[in-house]
Amino acid sequence: MSSARLLKLLGLLQARREWSGAELASRLGVTTRTVRRDVDRLRSLDYPVHASMGTSGGGYRLGSGAQLPPLLLDDDEAVAVAVGLRTASGIENIGETAVRALLKVEQVLPSALRHRVAALEISTVPFTGSAPVVDAAALLAVGTACRDRQLLRFGYVGHAGVSSEREVEPHRLVTWGRRWYLVAWDGFRADWRTFRLDRMSVRTPFGARFTPREIPGGDAGAFVAARVADRWPVQGVVRLSVPAAEALEWRSYGEVLAVDETSCHVRVGGETMDDVVFMLASITVEFEVVSPPELSEALVRAAARFRRAAKF
Numbered sequence: 211m212s213s214a215r216l217l218k219l220l221g222l223l224q225a226r227r228e229w230s231g232a233e234l235a236s237r238l239g240v241t242t243r244t245v246r247r248d249v250d251r252l253r254s255l256d257y258p259v260h261a262s263m264g265t266s267g268g269g270y271r272l273g274s275g276a277q278l279p280p281l282l283l284d285d286d287e288a289v290a291v292a293v294g295l296r297t298a299s300g301i302e303n304i305g306e307t308a309v310r311a312l313l314k315v316e317q318v319l320p321s322a323l324r325h326r327v328a329a330l331e332i333s334t335v336p337f338t339g340s341a342p343v344v345d346a347a348a349l350l351a352v353g354t355a356c357r358d359r360q361l362l363r364f365g366y367v368g369h370a371g372v373s374s375e376r377e378v379e380p381h382r383l384v385t386w387g388r389r390w391y392l393v394a395w396d397g398f399r400a401d402w403r404t405f406r407l408d409r410m411s412v413r414t415p416f417g418a419r420f421t422p423r424e425i426p427g428g429d430a431g432a433f434v435a436a437r438v439a440d441r442w443p444v445q446g447v448v449r450l451s452v453p454a455a456e457a458l459e460w461r462s463y464g465e466v467l468a469v470d471e472t473s474c475h476v477r478v479g480g481e482t483m484d485d486v487v488f489m490l491a492s493i494t495v496e497f498e499v500v501s502p503p504e505l506s507e508a509l510v511r512a513a514a515r516f517r518r519a520a521k522f
Contacts, residue, residue, distance in 0.1 A: 215238055215240070215248065216248055216251060216252065218237075218238060219238060219245070219248050219249075220252060220272075222237055222238075223252075223257075223270065223271070227357065227358060228269050228270065228271040229269065229270050229271070230269050230270075231246070231269065231270065234270065245270075249261065249270060258272065259271070259272055259273070260272075285323055288315070288319060288323055289323060289327055292315050292316060292319065292323075292327045295311055295312040295315065296308075296312060296327075307346075342389060342408035343408065344390045344407045344408050348411075348412050349383075349407060351412045351414065352380060352392055352407060352410070352412060353383055354416075355380045355416050356380045356381060356382060356383060358416070359379075359420055359421075360380075360418070360419055360420070361377055361378070361416060361418055361419075361420060362377070362378055362379075362380045362392075362394070362412065362416060362417070363375070363376070363377045363413040363416075364376055364410045365410070365411035365413070366405060366410055366411075367409045368409070369441060376398075376405070377397070377398070377417065378392075378394035378395060378396045378397070378403065378405075379394055379395040379397065379420045379422075379423065380392055380394045381394055381395065381425060381430070382430035383407075384404075384430050384431055384433075386431070386435060386438060389406055389407075389408070390406070390407040390408070391404045391405065391406055391434045391438075392404065392405045393430045393433055393434060395423055402425070402426055402433070404433070404434050404437045404438070431461065432461060432465070435461050435463075435464055435465055436465035438464070438479070439463075439464035439465050439477050439478070439479040440479075441479070442479025442480055442481070443481060444480050444481065444482055444483050444485065444486060445464075445477060445478065445480075445486070446478050446479075446483070446490075446499070446501065446502065446505035447476070447477050447478075447499075447500040447501050448476055448478070448493075448497040448500060448505075449469060449473055449474070449475055449497060449498050449500050450475075450476055450493070450495055450496070450497045451472065451473055451495055451496040452472070452473065452474065452495050453472060453473070453474060454466050454467065454468035454469075457474050457476060457495075460476055460493060463476060463489050464477040464478045464479055465477040475500060476493075476497075483504055483508040484508060484512075486505060486508070487505075487508045487509055487512050490509070491512070
């Protein structure tokens with residue numbers, strides 16, 4: 211039996227929830243009978259591989275066991291895990307757990323990878339603002355429902371403080387502006403919706419499986435940015451002198467829409483017009499105001515203040 215093939219099989223099982231025997235055989239370049247033997251070998255090593263019978267060699271998935279078996283990570287994945295654990299924030303009840311996990315990961319990293327991680331010398335500064343903290347269990351539950359394509363039920367408190375019960379098709383988790391959002395299809399409303407995780411009370415167990423839909427525009431991050439921008443009481447639109455593809459770094463401000471091959475619109479929102487001006491001040495390319503006129507006036511006032519500060 212090839213150890214390399216066994217590792218590749220394990221990697222495939224970890225990468226997707228379920229594979230048919232025929233798919234695994236094709237990926238590994240072996241017969242379905244060989245796949246069955248290799249699966250038996252993984253089971254002997256305490257990997258909980260579950261099988262279902264079928265005409266094409268059955269189906270296989272890696273289940274949860276009483277003990278966590280070793281994970282198969284390549285070098286870049288191992289470094290990414292270590293860095294992620296070092297910088298975990300914004301998730302409740304995960305700080306101490308992340309430190310314990312980091313110690314375990316770094317202990318088994320090869321020397322060269324430990325040096326790569328140590329070279330980053332990451333320091334964190336506690337954030338003292340009012341950004342909401344997401345419960346780790348809720349984040350895991352929603353992420354699992356997205357991965358397994360299962361209907362998700364939860365209580366939700368909207369922006370106006372009104373509570374409701376929801377059942378949706380969860381598609382993607384997105385972080386935007388230090389908040390976690392779920393992009394989901396709401397069947398009752400027959401439309402796509404975004405939900406802040408800190409306002410959700412997830413119900414378990416999950417519902418039936420569903421067939422994935424295409425998120426409008428195909429980009430979950432852009433969809434969330436556009437929906438969040440809609441909710442700000444004050445909004446402004448500017449035209450940037452760069453193509454939309456080169457303006458993605460400002461997507462966190464709001465929706466980016468192509469105008470032509472050399473320019474795009476960015477819609478920015480905030481509590482006040484001064485908030486909008488503050489965000490626009492960090493844009494490093496030429497832009498012009500599209501709307502509203504109040505934004506132009508606010509920019510003129512800010513420019514005068516900056517000139518006075520610089521004694522220009």
